[in-house]
Amino acid sequence: MKNTISERIADFLKSYPPFNAMESKQLEQLSIEVTIIHKETNTVVFSQGESPHDNFYVVNKGAVALSKSGSSQILDICDEGDVFGLRPLLANESYKLEAKAYEETILYAIPIKDFKPLALENKRIGNFLIESFASNTGNPYSIKHRGKLYGDNIDSNQYSSDKMLDLQPIKYSTKLITCKEGTQVKTIANKMTKHNVGCMLVVREDLPVGIITDKDIRKKVATGLYPITASAQSIMSSPIITYPKGLTLAQSQMAMMKSDISHLVLTEDGTTDSKVAGILSKHDIMVAVGNNPAVLLRAIKRASKAKRLRSIRHGIMNLLQGYLEQNIPLGLVSKIISELNDASTKQVVKIALSKMEKEPPVKFTWLSMGSQGRGEQLLNTDQDNAIIFEDVPKENLEVTRSYFLKLGERISKMLNTIGFEYCPADMMASNLSWCHSLSEWKDVTRHWIHNPGPDEILLSSIFFDYNVTFGDKALADELSQSIFDSVQGYPLFFTHLASGALQNPSPSGFFRDFLVEQDGEHKDFFDLKLRALMPIIDAARVLILSHSIKSINNTAERYEKLAELEPNNKELYLACSYASKALLKFRTRQGLLHNDSGRYIALDKLNKEEKIKLKRTFKTVKEIQSLIEVRFQVKNLLR
Amino acid sequence: MWPFSKKKPLELPDFWRAYEEHFKEKLPEDIHENIFVVLDTETTGFSFTKDRMLCIGALKLKDNNIVVKDTFEVYIQQEHYDSESAEIHGILKKSKKNTISELEALKQFLVYVKSYILVGHHVMFDVNMINAALKRNGLPKLKNKTLDTESLYIRTLLISSVVQKKERYSLDDLAKKFSISRKDRHTALGDAFITAIAFLRTIEKLKPQKIKDLLR
Numbered sequence: 001m002k003n004t005i006s007e008r009i010a011d012f013l014k015s016y017p018p019f020n021a022m023e024s025k026q027l028e029q030l031s032i033e034v035t036i037i038h039k040e041t042n043t044v045v046f047s048q049g050e051s052p053h054d055n056f057y058v059v060n061k062g063a064v065a066l067s068k069s070g071s072s073q074i075l076d077i078c079d080e081g082d083v084f085g086l087r088p089l090l091a092n093e094s095y096k097l098e099a100k101a102y103e104e105t106i107l108y109a110i111p112i113k114d115f116k117p118l119a120l121e122n123k124r125i126g127n128f129l130i131e132s133f134a135s136n137t138g139n140p141y142s143i144k145h146r147g148k149l150y151g152d153n154i155d156s157n158q159y160s161s162d163k164m165l166d167l168q169p170i171k172y173s174t175k176l177i178t179c180k181e182g183t184q185v186k187t188i189a190n191k192m193t194k195h196n197v198g199c200m201l202v203v204r205e206d207l208p209v210g211i212i213t214d215k216d217i218r219k220k221v222a223t224g225l226y227p228i229t230a231s232a233q234s235i236m237s238s239p240i241i242t243y244p245k246g247l248t249l250a251q252s253q254m255a256m257m258k259s260d261i262s263h264l265v266l267t268e269d270g271t272t273d274s275k276v277a278g279i280l281s282k283h284d285i286m287v288a289v290g291n292n293p294a295v296l297l298r299a300i301k302r303a304s305k306a307k308r309l310r311s312i313r314h315g316i317m318n319l320l321q322g323y324l325e326q327n328i329p330l331g332l333v334s335k336i337i338s339e340l341n342d343a344s345t346k347q348v349v350k351i352a353l354s355k356m357e358k359e360p361p362v363k364f365t366w367l368s369m370g371s372q373g374r375g376e377q378l379l380n381t382d383q384d385n386a387i388i389f390e391d392v393p394k395e396n397l398e399v400t401r402s403y404f405l406k407l408g409e410r411i412s413k414m415l416n417t418i419g420f421e422y423c424p425a426d427m428m429a430s431n432l433s434w435c436h437s438l439s440e441w442k443d444v445t446r447h448w449i450h451n452p453g454p455d456e457i458l459l460s461s462i463f464f465d466y467n468v469t470f471g472d473k474a475l476a477d478e479l480s481q482s483i484f485d486s487v488q489g490y491p492l493f494f495t496h497l498a499s500g501a502l503q504n505p506s507p508s509g510f511f512r513d514f515l516v517e518q519d520g521e522h523k524d525f526f527d528l529k530l531r532a533l534m535p536i537i538d539a540a541r542v543l544i545l546s547h548s549i550k551s552i553n554n555t556a557e558r559y560e561k562l563a564e565l566e567p568n569n570k571e572l573y574l575a576c577s578y579a580s581k582a583l584l585k586f587r588t589r590q591g592l593l594h595n596d597s598g599r600y601i602a603l604d605k606l607n608k609e610e611k612i613k614l615k616r617t618f619k620t621v622k623e624i625q626s627l628i629e630v631r632f633q634v635k636n637l638l639r
Numbered sequence: 640m641w642p643f644s645k646k647k648p649l650e651l652p653d654f655w656r657a658y659e660e661h662f663k664e665k666l667p668e669d670i671h672e673n674i675f676v677v678l679d680t681e682t683t684g685f686s687f688t689k690d691r692m693l694c695i696g697a698l699k700l701k702d703n704n705i706v707v708k709d710t711f712e713v714y715i716q717q718e719h720y721d722s723e724s725a726e727i728h729g730i731l732k733k734s735k736k737n738t739i740s741e742l743e744a745l746k747q748f749l750v751y752v753k754s755y756i757l758v759g760h761h762v763m764f765d766v767n768m769i770n771a772a773l774k775r776n777g778l779p780k781l782k783n784k785t786l787d788t789e790s791l792y793i794r795t796l797l798i799s800s801v802v803q804k805k806e807r808y809s810l811d812d813l814a815k816k817f818s819i820s821r822k823d824r825h826t827a828l829g830d831a832f833i834t835a836i837a838f839l840r841t842i843e844k845l846k847p848q849k850i851k852d853l854l855r
Contacts, residue, residue, distance in 0.1 A: 003712045004828040005698065005705075036705040038839040061818075104840065109704075416818065424796070 006031040009108060012060060016081035021124035030118065035109040036060075039101035042595055046085060048098045055109035056086040062105030069098040077102060077314060090116075090129070102595065103419075172245075172266060172280040178203045181210075181233040185221055188212060188232060196302065198281060199263045202236045208265050208276050210236030215262075244270030245277040252280055293319065293336050300343045304351065306414040309344055313419050316340050320378060321592050330581045331556060338375040342368070342469055344418060349470040352410040360407070361400050362390040366470040369427065373467040374537070375554045376584055379591040379598055383412060383420040384427045384462060386434040388441050388475045397437065404435050427462060438475055442482045449486045452496035461500060461538060464545065467553050480550040487545065494546050498632035501538030502625055507531040507618045525600035528587050532614070532621060536580050539624045542632070555580045569627070576624050579617040586614065654746050655778055661754035662782055668849050670842070675700040675786070676751070677758045677838060679830040680765045683717070687771040691717060692741070695748055695769075696827025699755070700835055711751045712828045714738045742776050745769070752783060756854075760810045760834045762787045784854055788813065788838050791853070795844040813837040 009031040013019035019027060035055065039045060039062070046053060048069040057064075064078045075097065078084045088095050089112045119125045178201045179188055188200050192214075202210040212235060220226050220235045241259050243252070245266040255264055262282045268274040283298065296315055303309045316337065323333045349366050370384035371377040387408055392400045408429030416422055429435050436444060445463070448456040464483070468476045487493055507526075540558040547565055552558050559577035563570040591598025606614070629635065667673050678697035684690035697711040716738040739747075748769070759765045762785045770780045789808050814821045814833050817840045823829025847853050 003707070003710055004696070004823050004826050005710055005832050006707050008823055008829070008832070009707065032708050034707045036707065038703040038705075038836065040703075040843050104843065106836070413818075422816070 003032075005036075006034070009034050009036075012081075013058065013108070016058070016083075018083070018119070018125040018128040021122060021128065022118065026118055026122075030110065030114055033111050033114045037107040037109055039064075039105040039107060041101055041103050043101050045099040045101065045107065046095050048096065049094050051094050052088045052092070053085070053109075054113070055111050056083065056089055056115070057099075058083050058108045058110065060106040060108050063102040064105055064107070065100050065102040066097045067100070074102075074318075079311075086112075086129070172247075172264075172278040172284055174278040176201060176276060176279065178276075179212075179232055180204070181231065181236075183232045184228070185217065185226065185230050185232070185235060186228040189217060189221075189228070198283075199279065200232075201265065201276060201279065202232050202238075203276065206275050208240055208242065208267065208272060210238035211240050211263060211265065212236045213263060240265050240272065242267045242270060242272050244268075247280065249285065253285055256282060256285070293340060296340055297343055300340065300347050303347055306348065306351065306417045309347060310418045313344060316344075317592070320588070324585070324589055324592065330585045334376060334378055334554070334556075334581075334584065337378050338372070341372060341377055342375075345372070345415065345469050348414045348418065349411055352407060352414055355410065356403075356407060358403070360389075361396070361403055362392055363472040363475065364389040364404060365468055365472050365475045366411070366429070367466040367476065368469045369462055369466050372469075373465040373553055375467070376537075378584065378588040379596075381421070381597050382423045383415050384423050385412070385429050385469075386427075386463070386466065387429040387436075388479060389435075389437050390472075390475065391437050391439050400437070401432075401435060405430060405432065408435055438478060441479050445479070445483050446486045449483070449490055449493045452493055454500070457496055457500035461497065461541060464541060465553050484548050484550070488548075494542055495632045495634060495636070497542045497545070498539075498628045499634045501535060501542055502629060502634060504530055504535045504538070507621060522600045524602075526603050527599065528583065528590070528601050529597075529599040532617060533580070533583050533587065535621050535625055536576060536583065536617075539628050540576070540580070542628060546632075556584075572620075572623055572627065575620045579620040582613065583617055586610075651778070654749060658749040658753070659782070664754065666754070666756065666784075666850060668851070670847060670850055670853070671702045673701075673850055674755045675758045675838070676755045676783075677831045677835040678711075678752075678762075678765055679759060679827045679834060680768050681825070681827045682768055685764075687767055690768075691715070692744075692768055692772060693717065694827040695744060696829070696831045697748070697751060698828065698831050698835060700758075700838070703839060705832075705835060710828060711748065713744045713747060715741050715744045741772055745772060745776060745778070752781075754783060756786060756850075757781075757783045758786045758788065758834065758838050760788045760813070760830070760837070786838075786853060788834055788841060791841045791845065792837070795841055810834065810837070 006028065010024070010027045013031065014022075014024070014027055019030075022030070037045075037057075045057060045064060059078050059080055059082050061080065064082075064084060065074045066076045066078065066084065067074050078099075084099060085095065119129060177191060177195050177197050179191065181202055181204060183202075192198070192200055199211055199213040201208055202212060210232070212232060216235050216237060221228060221230070226235055241255075241261065242265045243255055245268065247255070247264070247266065252264055256262065264280040266277045266280060268277055283295065296312060296319065299312050299315075300309065303312060319340075320333070320337055323336075345366075345368065353360070365388045367373070367386045367388065368384070369386060371381055372384065385408075387404050389400060389404050408431075412422065412428045412430045422428065427434055445460070448460045448463075452460075466476065537555050540555045540562075543562055544552060544558045547562070549561065552561050556577045559573045559580065563573035563577070566573070586601075587598040589598070590601055603611070676697050676699055678695065680692045680696075681694040682690050682692050692715055694714050695711065698705050699709055714737065757766065766781055766783075766785055773780060788810075792808055792813055810830060810833060811821065811824070813819075814824075814837065817837055819833050819836050821833065823832065842853075845853075
């Protein structure tokens with residue numbers, strides 16, 4: 001008997017292979033047998049060497065990481081619609097890899113005993129299985145890849161990550177930008193600029209006859225050899241070299257090296273007499289190899305869907321891990337990673353804007369706050385953001401606001417899709433109180449400064465680290481100016497802000513032992529963020545604001561600037577700068593290790609060296625706290 | 640006869656006694672050993688006396704698993720009928736779905752839920768609706784423990800005066816927050832499924848150790 005839930009499962013499965021090959025009746029029956037499993041982040045679905053379950057799995061929501069146990073190297077990430085854990089069931093062997101929920105995940109467990117007869121009976125399903133096993137990737141779309149026969153390479157394959165990549169079919173762009181032989185160069189250049197591509201295919205009746213790249217235009221047109229009114233035919237490279245579309249990464253690299261070209265034209269059967277299937281550029285190869293920030297940045301700028309950005313972000317995390325393993329200075333790492341984070345956010349805003357029915361009514365600024373605003377967001381932590389829009393006449397205010405609220409909601413939903421959790425305190429531009437016009441923001445911040453209760457201090461400490469991610473910088477500058485003016489007229493605010501910075505609980509006890517959380521979800525864990533990072537960040541903020549400097553948000557950089565401004569305290573400030581970097585690195589390492597925000601640390605998992613390093617930073621924390629306590633006369637404040 | 644003497648215990652049918660029998664056993668302490676029945680009812684309206692249930696949908700959650708085959712979905716024959724709410728739920732009085740009598744639906748429901756903890760969004764509404772139906776059929780009230788996903792969700796929110804808590808959180812709010820597809824909204828089993836996922840996500844946030852942490 002089918003029911004609402006089994007219908008929904010069938011509806012989901014039918015768009016993914018191998019289920020798309022099934023008849024709807026069969027799929028309906030299969031769906032009833034499914035068990036839906038909810039997996040929390042980092043819980044194991046099956047472990048390496050475990051004997052096979054009665055089910056194989058399809059990812060409905062979230063992602064599952066496959067890896068060799070004991071190594072942090074992720075071999076494959078299964079996304080929505082991907083099938084995994086099937087081969088051991090058919091081959092009757094134990095699991096070769098460990099599968100772990102990479103984030104909160106919903107799985108459909110499909111019993112093999114119900115699936116097997118269908119697979120045997122249906123030739124298309126059988127073929128799919130053979131092909132996907134042969135290609136040895138978890139990717140159900142690897143049908144394009146033709147490799148060895150069923151199952152003969154699993155044991156010989158060491159699953160080194162390079163091998164995996166080399167065998168993988170490469171993603172190429174199928175959106176073709178083409179022109180005719182007679183098209184003028186000027187038109188071509190305009191079209192290439194508009195679509196942001198580096199090459200254009202020249203076709204005659206859908207068959208490729210030549211290719212024009214940036215290089216051709218530079219060499220043949222810009223040098224004056226041909227006028228911009230010349231035809232495509234006169235400057236194109238021809239005849240062109242074509243390849244079949246099922247190319248793997250290794251093959252395509254070879255092909256480019258062999259002919260010393262930067263673009264491969266892929267056709268249905270590999271000859272110039274069949275239709276063009278797509279174009280593969282050097283850039284695509286570099287994205288596939290994926291450990292180069294410049295490449296990732298370009299990939300981000302080209303992404304037109306949140307889903308694509310999400311997979312690029314997996315690449316960013318890999319990059320981060322590599323950097324930390326190679327011990328590259330954290331100042332540099334955090335610059336690169338926050339640049340990439342910033343670019344992703346920017347791209348998300350762009351995509352969201354293009355999806356709105358109307359253009360924005362007035363200029364606006366998208367602000368990132370908190371850690372992203374400080375350029376310290378290495379892991380995917382919460383999103384904190386806000387919108388400032390230009391002042392509008394009173395009667396238009398609510399209409400304008402509702403536009404930006406809608407935009408904010410869209411953006412924060414998309415950010416959530418690509419991996420930034422919603423802010424638990426709802427400090428997001430989709431919230432009415434974080435989406436204001438410029439003059440409203442001025443009023444709000446002035447209110448915070450003049451009435452510095454604990455809430456206002458908390459709010460300002462989050463908000464005042466804002467950084468412009470997208471839009472008009474002038475609005476933010478004007479707001480900053482207004483904030484400084486208000487603060488100058490009300491210096492007591494610093495005392496309150498400093499007192500707020502001293503509120504955080506101390507990291508170590510009387511005997512220099514770590515103080516851990518007493519109760520709640522994280523009992524007996526050390527709260528790195530609250531007890532060590534926050535005090536140092538808060539202190540930096542109040543000190544730098546008291547010098548009326550707004551353009552520097554990064555904590556380490558703030559201390560460096562302070563060292564410059566106050567030579568007599570130089571040593572302490574430099575120590576703080578170092579400590580903030582060390583703590584951030586610590587947090588990032590922990591976060592990568594456990595695939596979370598890295599905020600809570602299990603002390604028994606640390607080695608002696610790490611503990612000593614951590615404790616050394618505490619000393620600096622205490623010193624900077626006593627400095628601001630004295631400077632801003634916090635003691636005089638009645639609490 | 641002495642008017643205040645104890646009422647003669649009602650003659651209760653066998654299926655009720657079988658249902659009561661399950662409560663002799665204590666619930667397991669560990670969350671993961673407990674079975675939760677997540678339920679939702681579609682009704683003709685909000686009055687416990689005037690309105691009737693159109694449909695009951697429920698599913699069982701055990702250790703984060705939902706077995707699709709072991710779900711519960713019944714449509715109930717109607718006498719009382721309100722054209723306004725039928726528009727929301729799309730259940731017409733004489734729809735093609737197989738309907739059963741109210742008593743039969745209750746009987747099957749009791750067999751299904753046993754003594755498991757009931758979970759629902761605004762669960763007391765559903766429970767009261769079922770209790771009203773039980774009363775109409777001369778039966779006592781449900782004895783199961785209940786958990787409301789709205790109040791559980793509120794417990795996950797930060798305790799800070801900065802966060803403006805809303806008074807109420809609808810199932811739609813939760814679905815949005817946890818990005819759950821709202822495709823089958825307003826079918827009893829579809830809503831139960833959304834509630835179940837929201838429940839799981841909430842539990843992950845709260846991380847209760849024992850079942851009594853939830854039931855407090």
